[in-house]
Each structure stands twice: as C-alpha cells, then as structure tokens.
Amino acid sequence: MKQYDLVIVGAGPAGMAAASAAAEQGLTVAVLDEQAAPGGQIYRAISAPALRDEGILGADYYHGRSLLAPFKAARVDYMASTTVWEITGAREVRLSVQGRARTLQARRILLATGAQERPAPFPGWQLPGVMSCGAAQIMLKTSGLTPPTPLVLAGSGPLLLLIALQLHWAGVTIAAVLDTTPKENYLEAGRHLGGALRGWKMLLKGLGYLAKLKRSGVPCLSRVGDLRAEADDSGKLTRVRFRHKGREQSLDTNSLLVHQGVVPNVQLSRAIGIDHRWDELQLCWRPATDAWGETDIEGIFIAGDGAGIGGAVAAEQAGRLAAWQVARQLGRMSPNERDRLAAPVRRALAPVLAIRPFLDVLYRPAGEFLRPADDTLVCRCEEVTAGDIRRYARLGCTGPNQTKAFSRVGMGPCQGRMCGLTVAQLIADTRQTTPAEVGYYRIRSPIKPLTLKELAGLDDADRKQP
Amino acid sequence: MSVRNHDNPGETDVAIIGGGLVGMSLAYGLLRQGKRVTVFDEGDQALRASRGNFGLVWVQGKGDTCPEYARLSRLSARLWPELAASLQQDTGIDIELRQQGGLYICLEQDALRQRAEMLARMQQQAGGDYPFEVLSAAQARAKEPALGSDIAGATWSPMDGHLNPLLLLNALHQAFAARGGRLINGRPVQRIQPRRGGGFDVQLSDTRLWANQLVLAAGLGNKALAPQLGLHAPVEPNRGQVLITERLRPFISYPTGHVRQTGEGTVQLGDSKEDVGLDTGTTAEEIGKIAARAIRMYPALEKVRLIRAWGALRVMTPDGYPIYQQSAQYPGAYVVTCHSGVTLGAVHAGPLVDWLLGKDIDISLEAFSADRFPL
C-alpha cells in the first residue's frame, strides 16, 4: 500500500497552498481531487480558463495562478479525477480513479474540500431552469457558457452581487437581481461593524461591487420575499414570483440563478467522525479544529472553507498553517521555524477573519429559505416536502435520523448534502429547540456512490503488483 | 423537551420501554385490546436495531435447534397478513408485505447439501408441515432469471416473504398515535422501581410514570434494565453491515437471505456477523465482501451503485433465540427480546399480547425463558 507523509484531499486554494508548503519542507505529498484540473471551485479551470476576455471574471479569479505555478512545480503526487470516498481513523484513504478503488496510507491528512452553496429551498427550486449562482460561475470558468436570457438572479450574499456583475460584464441581459436580504440584517450587522472596519479593504471592495452594480443599469430590487418558481406544462421554469414593497410581482423567465451564501462541505469530515459544532453566526455546522486546523481525530487536519467559511484568501493561508504544523509534527521543522513562518500569515489572516461576523449576520438567509413553506421540496432526491418533515417531527421524531427512517429524507444519492441543514432547522422549529440540539444525519462512507464492482475489487490492482 | 409530553404523566395500563419494532408491535396489540399504553423511547442518536432491519419475513431454516422457535416463526408468518391489513386500515400505509416465497442461495455444493439436510430434518420435526424445495443452479435461475450461473443452487420455500421495515415502523407509530397511545421520548429511562402492592414506577430525568404492567422491549438496553425487575437479559450486539443501492426498476422477484429488492426499487445487500461492540459503522473490507457475494449471485449488480451503507446491531442472546419471560420476583414485569423483530412482529402483536394479559395461548413460551442461560 502506497504511503505518504501527507495526503491532501482537494486542490483548491487551501490544498494547493498546503501542498506547495509541505513539499517545500521535504514531505511526501499526495493531492487527490475530484475535478480534472486543479483550482477547486473558486479557481475552477484556472489552468486553462475558457474565457478570452479576462475582464469578465476579474482579478481575484486570476490570483489563482499564483497558487497554480508553485503547485505544478512542487514535488507532489497529484491525482486528478480522483474521488475520495472513505477515510478511517487509522488514516487510510480510500479513493476511486478510473473505476478502480484503492487505499493509500497517510501519516497526516488534510481535508481541503471546501464549501458548497447553502441549499436554500423555496417552492419550485427543483425546476429545470433554476440553478445556483455558483453553477453559472463554474460554467463561465470552464466553458465560457452563459445562462439563457432574460436572466433573473435571486438571493443574498457577496457572491450574488459578484456573479451578477460578472454576467453583466459578459454581456448577459439580466432582467433583475432580486435581493432577499432581510431588512433586519442591516441593523444587526451594524453591531459587528468594528470587525468589518478591521477588514476595511474587503469592505471597500464589496461596496465597490454594490456601486458598480447600481451603475450598471441592471434592475436591482431589495428586500424581496415570498420567492416562488413556477413551471408550465413542460415542467420547466417559466415564471418567478415574489413580493416587493408589499406588492406581488412576477417575471417571465426560463432562467433563474439563486444563492444564499456558502456553508462548509462536511460530508467527509462527518463520515470520519470528526466533532462538529453548530455556528450560530454562520448557521451551519463546522468541524472543531485547533489553531493549526487539526481536528479531534489525531493527524487529521481541515483547512479552508471546509472548516468554516472564510473565503479564498483565508483558505490558502490556512492551508499553509496546516502544512507547517504537519511538518513540525513529522520532525521536518522546529516549533520556532514554524512560528516564524506562521506569524505573518496569521497577521494577514486577521482582517479577513475579522470581517466574517459582519458578513455572516448581514447576509443571513431570510427565514423563508431556512424554514420553507410546507409545499416546498426539501429532499430533492427522495422528494420529501417541508410539510412532511414537520409532520414527522410532530409524530415524535426527535432528530434527523429518526425523520430519515420515517420519511426517507436524506436517503438519496446526495446523502443529505442538499437537505441536512433544512431538516435540522425544521425539526428544531417544530420541537421548539435549536439545530444544535437536534443534530445532523449520521453520515457513513462511502461518501460518493461507487459501483459494487469497484467496492468488490478494492485494492485488486495493488495486490496484483509483484 | 419532547413536544408530546406536556401533559402530566399519570397512570397507564402498560408501560413499554423501547419504541422499536418489538415495542411498537406489542403496543399496537395492546391498544387493539383496549389497554392504555405508554411507550418510552430514547432520542435521535439511540441505537436502533429496527432501523437496520433487513425486512425479511423469514421462516425457512429458523429454529434448527429449537423447534419452538421454528413453530413461532411459522405462526407469525401466517398471522402477518392480518396485521398488515389492520395497519393499513388504521393508517392508510401499505407496508409492502409480499409472501410469495423466498430463496436461500448457496454458492457451494457442500453448503447446499448441508442446508438441504437441515431443512429435511426440520420438515420431519414439523410433522411434514414444512414445505421447501432444493433447486439446482439451473432451476433457481429458471425461477429467478437475474441469478448468475456461478452458484450451486438454492433452497426455496413458499413460507417466506418480506416487507418494508421502515414503513412498518412508521405505520406502527402512526397507528399507535391514532389509537391513543402515548409516546414519551427524547431521553432514556433512568430507573424502574417496582411498587409495593403491584405496579411499576418508570423514572426519567424530568418525569415519572406509574404503570400497572411493564414490558422491557429496549433491545440492547434490556441488559441493564432487566436486573431492576428481577429479570435476566444477556443480550450482546452483533453487527451486520447492510448496503443499499440506487433505485432500479424491478428485476429481482424473490427475497433471499442476502439480497432483496425493496418496494422503492433499491436493492438491499447483507450481511456480516461481527463482534465489534456498539459500533454501527461500516468497513471497506466487509462492504467489499458483501458486494462481491452479491455480484456472484446477481451479476447484473456489478455496475449498480452503492448509495448508503450502515452497520445494524442485532440484539443477540447467547443461542440466538428470543427471550420471553415474566418476572417471578415482580409479576407484571416482562422482558421481550429477539433479533427478528420483523418476522415475529405478528406474533408480538397477537399471541404475545394475550400472554402479557394473562390469557390462554396456544403456543408454549417456556423454551424462551432466560433461565436457560447461566447467570
């Protein structure tokens, strides 16, 4: 069985930075990533961006090149199109590439699997024609494709504004940007202004986006509520309904992009059994880590948005910190050397982290997306509605696992990625408690659906080696 | 705090500790006989054999060394249609009971021969009333075209079948609620205190309830609770890993001991027998073995994907047979435990409830006393 000092799962900013830093210290490193090329999602396709016009995506995207170059030059075993489906407490890493499953052994593991968009259900979100904002951005980066027009965007958060601008600069006709950020958030966020001001550079950038969007001529409506997507007989999206300034309105469109922030992708960290804590500001669970990213499972680290939302720049710094701590633990670096390298990184991280509470509170999703109406599909895979979940909570289900057994919620191929947060919130509401009390699904490997043949043939290829 | 218990707990006829298939089957039977029933159940993270249950309503091969158990399984299979109909009438839920027979696939000739001999013995023990057939590979494949050629054969019995265990648990809970049963859940029972003059106090962190009779149906939890009632429940966990595939259109007609296609179209694969304590996790090694065996039996499963896997903890007595016993020291307290909560569900809802209520029953339960185990 192949052994490595450090196995990194994910080749986004945290993974690439960690790999480069670890290789520099002489560690043997493997980087396993599901995509065909490095970059994760934020720097997706950075090694071969599709768009000729670099003005569309903006400088922040192309910053990824500064991570790519050292990553490509580093002495690491980079395995693309590789799915990690299990990690054990003994630090075995099980992966699948080209239809074959095998095991690697690691002395240390770094999970850098990043974030996912918060699944934010509303009536009709499952209709063909509705996509996440992130999906549209990915299509721009990998393929230079833009969504059909007239395009409507709806949601809340910095990414919504950024993507609206990027698509506008790409020449897409945007019928409206519907901002669902609740009025109350602005007041609440003001309490965290101190932190925001410490991150003034980012604050300015965000305000800049807002200003550009206003100047762009794209119709922007704020404090939009009661969002609904409707279909015609074909079953595809034809209309978006919403409430604005007390009036019911609608827009005819086949193309709606939605966004309600990002949350850590906890599938792998949960399956390993890492301790997770509910974050009341970010309204999600995050794995518990120390200052270097190490979890309560010895030798397993998490860096980047997978540990808690901090953004791309924070992710690459966290990757470096984890790599240096691993190097120290494996005797390649003295504690003093580690701290010397870490100090400027922590200083650079401070403003990035300081602004988070402000952003988290400002862009907290409106209630209708956290606790959707009864007729809303919450589990898209098994087609279970919010009303169904509330009913089972009333019947006596005290948590998501019982609710799963009764309603099939969370039993589909996505293994709860799209419904887990909402289910916890709905049960909490119905039983008059909190998501922290209610808990999450019990997640088990394999965290991605492999074929039975692959599972039966685990490590066969290695065994045949002389 | 559970939503369901804002009213003050008071008297109840029967308190049942455990809201799984065993407890809820008993509860349902008691409610049908007009008793007041309160079920105590733990929280979302509790160990629950019922959620891991394979769903077989299985007779063939059970009770090889215990004729009473063979008879009990047979009886329960016969009683199942009535229970299923009753639950459907109460809740509208169809628990997908199908009793069209089952196959036990043998991969090697030796295993097939041994199994055939065992079933022949059991047939003799049952006075001939034990239908089964021994099928060659070709005969098995004629019956079940999805089977592969790399098998030795199978034993078939019309006595066998399956149902949807999650729908069953769901239906039992809904029927329980509909018939006025009370569920107190979300936290464990701390202590059970027999009352002088009869009856039992069930103590939780924030509640106490006085019940006339008390049934321990708490699976692995019975071990710790039983001594409080002068009972003995030497149960240990035994893990069986279970795999579930993506949904497929129906292509496997008969349930087997290791593979069955559910009403949703998913294919359920089992199983292992591991002594790992209370670990409900899965291992790549066992998953690989289960997958390999399933592919050998049904080659078409090769390209089918695994969606979920889990470890189900069987509640195992030392000989694998149930414990049904009333406390001699505290009459009115009972322990009920088995590892076949689905198959025996109909017996639990029927004759066993008669036994709890002191009525005459046709079956003998003496063989299931825990006195058969050394203390």
Place this chain on the structure above:
Amino acid sequence: MQTDSPFNRLATATADTVTIEIDGRPFNAREGDSVAAALLAAGCIPSRTTPVSGSPRAPYCMMGVCFECLVEVDGLANVQGCMVQVAEGMKVRRQSGAREMTVGDFHEAV
C-alpha cells in the same frame, strides 16, 4: 433535443471541439466542458426525470453536490455529469426514471 441552445458560448481562449453523442445524436462540445455543461449547451433540458415521481430535473450546482445531473455515460448509468469531462466519441444518454435492468445485464458479467 433543441438545436438552438438557450445557453450562449462566449469567445473562448481555445476552440477545440469535442464531438459527443447525446441520445444518439452528435453534438459539438468544447474541450473542458463537463458532460453536464455540454447537455445544457445542447439545450437538453430537462436532463433527466426522477426515479421517485418522474419529475423533470436539470443540473443545479455543477460541482458534484446536488446529484441532479445524473446521466448515462458510455453505458454506465447514474454518472454525475458535472464530474466528467467530455471526450471524443463519448455516448451520453439521458435517463428516465429508475434504471432498467435488462436480460442483457443479467448475463453480461460472467
């Protein structure tokens, strides 16, 4: 399959065409497209119907989380289209409901 795609292709850095088959008909995708992106570019919306109720769906997240982009690729069913890049000659088929197991499957793997 629609011939006029609602998705628009902007000027790209390279223009390497990759010809794949979607539901038996040829389509010119671009190198670097995921199968899901190619389906959208080809106007193949909905890209599947669900096993539970036969409802129409299309890719939602494009990053492997939502499992809406499930599609048959070169004979293997339920592949996440957004996780696979197009390759010359690839045969993509949209799925309708739960996967069918045919007699051919039964004896395929002897």
